[in-house]
Amino acid sequence: MQLRTKITSIFIVLTSLFLTGIFILIYYNSKKYTESEFYLRLSQRATIAAQAYLEADELNIDIYDDIRIRHLQTLPNEKEIIYPVDGERKVPLVNLDVSLPMSFYEEIFSQEYAELKLGDYYYTGLLYHDNEGDFIVVLSATDLYGFGKLDNLRNTLIIAFFISIIFILILGGYYARQALSPIAKIINDVNSIRAENLSQRLNITNGKDELGQLAKTFNNMLDRLQISFDLQSNFINNASHELRNPLTAILGQTEIALSKARSKEEYHSILKNIDLEASRLDFLVNGLLKLAQTDFDSKGVLIEPIRVDEMILSIKENIDVAIPNNKIEINFEDLPENEDAITLMGSESLLNVSLRNILENACKFSENKKVSVKVFSNIDYISITIKDEGIGIPEDELKNIFEPFFRASNVRGIKGFGFGLPLAYRIIKIHSGEIRFVTQIDKGTLVKISLPNRNTYNT
Structure with a gap:
């Protein structure tokens, strides 16, 4: 996998996780707010219902119906139930709706208010104190409008998520390519450097960033390589020259000795010269061997x-x-x-x-x-x-x-x-x-x- 693809993929994954977390948080808070708002409406309607139905004056019922029809929009599947209870013993005087859990009624007795959601239905219950006694008021309804808003929000967030990912994919790929283009240029420049153009160097546009430091480091390495090549070339040339001199002298003296018969003194002089040049050659070879030995650092050296x-x-x-x-x-x-x-x-x-x-x-x-x-x-x-x-x-x-x-x-x-x-x-x-x-x-x-x-x- 190319580095550009890897960077883009990692960026998309991280952004996806970030957006997913943000969108889930938005949806969760919206859902909690919608439910809280709907429970508040239910509790208000339950209070109004209790006040209207439990007052002895019949006018209150008419007022309540008028308020509900004119000013309070009827909730979908709205239903009201009022149970008389024994306030002292805190027990209902009639049979309760068994479809609701007893914990719901127990919470009403203990907290005087309770909320419950079963399926698509929301329930609120309150303990209403009246001069005729205590009553449990249970009001239920479905929040079709809230469900519609949440569905719309969820669909909007999903569409926004995929649009964002596509946009980030295009934009991330473009900027990854732009960010890595100097590396691609460095690769091309490095591939063009050969032994014959070892003096070529990478162009450093900005020496303060990481890529500039990389180019500078590579140029320093090329400097060391060029010096090593030059030293090696000079070493070979000098070694060849130094080795050739005594060998040429030895061969010349040998040729002189073999060209014709000579006296004992002449042979002795020639051999002495050969011995001198051979000693010089021996010293030179030993020096080269010792120099070569040190190139192996400390490997094999007795410490x-x-x-x-x-x-x-x-x-x-x-x-x-x-x-x-x-x-x-x-x-x-x-x-x-x-x-x-x-x-x-x-x-x-x-x-x-x-x-x-x-x-x-x-x-x-x-x-x-x-x-x-x-x-x-x-x-x-x-x-x-x-x-x-x-x-x-x-x-x-x-x-x-x-x-x-x-x-x-x-x-x-x-x-x-x-x-x-x-x-x-x-x-x-x-x-x-x-x-x-x-x-x-x-x-x-x-x-x-x-x-x-x-x-x-x-x-």
Whole structure:
């Protein structure tokens, strides 16, 4: 079922229920008012009848007949009955009409007035006190005019109900179509977007209503998709280029070696070049594999408790072997006594790779100047700051530093592939952490890393 049809149907059902309730209430109140009015007429006529018939003066009967004929319209099937009763014992002195229930007469004795409806007949009874004694006056009639009015009202309400439903069906369908037309336009625009025109966006006429918010959200999603496509395209191009260079060098050296017989020294030189390019290729492939591994988020990653201070000391020992002349200084003065506050849950091997890449970059791009590492924590997070005195990163290029193969314009002459920071960024994100860079050209870079500790992980 289409949304337009569903909205129209629900609107018609709700309106039908509302109209049905209103019309029933109107009919019920009209019926009660008609009956109440007719009972009032009956009681008035019963009082007049009692006064006329029970007075000793014969003139009263003539007056009553004159009033009824001239001024009071005779009611359909009108009938009057007067019963003398024993006022003290409250019992009738003659046989009562057995077609009426005794509860009717009992109510007359107790309340001195009673009303009753049997079939199409209305009855009123009253206890009339006279100097000759007490009498029960029962007057009955049918309200043909009231029945006709109620029938006419019922038929009018039924016709009005169906006319209203037809009108609401037409009007509701029209407005539902008008209300949903922007959604239909969004659907058509979305269906027209393909990979080749991913830059196309939905037109937002009113950004404050729900449809405007929907279009804005979809445009934001398209922005992210376009960025992802561009990154993927750049990644493939850069990866192909970086992989082709060492392969071309290896093939070229091999071709040179096979072109003619050469001396032992020449073969040794060629093999050395091949080994260098193969090592470069191996480093590149391993970097790609690690980068791919982080795309699977934390699936399959061994989660274990890690003491951050011990991990940093282990990384420092490894860097001392790889870069003997590094000047990394570690500050643990602000570490808390609580062990859980400096323990996090994660993959030690991945975090080791992440922090080592950042520290090696700090040493490499500062030409082994002083690199300060400081660790501190609060109740929920462990913070690591790494500050170097290197060449810094251009401010307008900071937004690209986490893209694979991207290298800042001022480090093109320094050896590297552009894997370190993207890999470190993804690993930290896997561990629900954050990484930020504060940098100045030729003055250095400050890296701020925040990771949830064991307390946060357990909650």
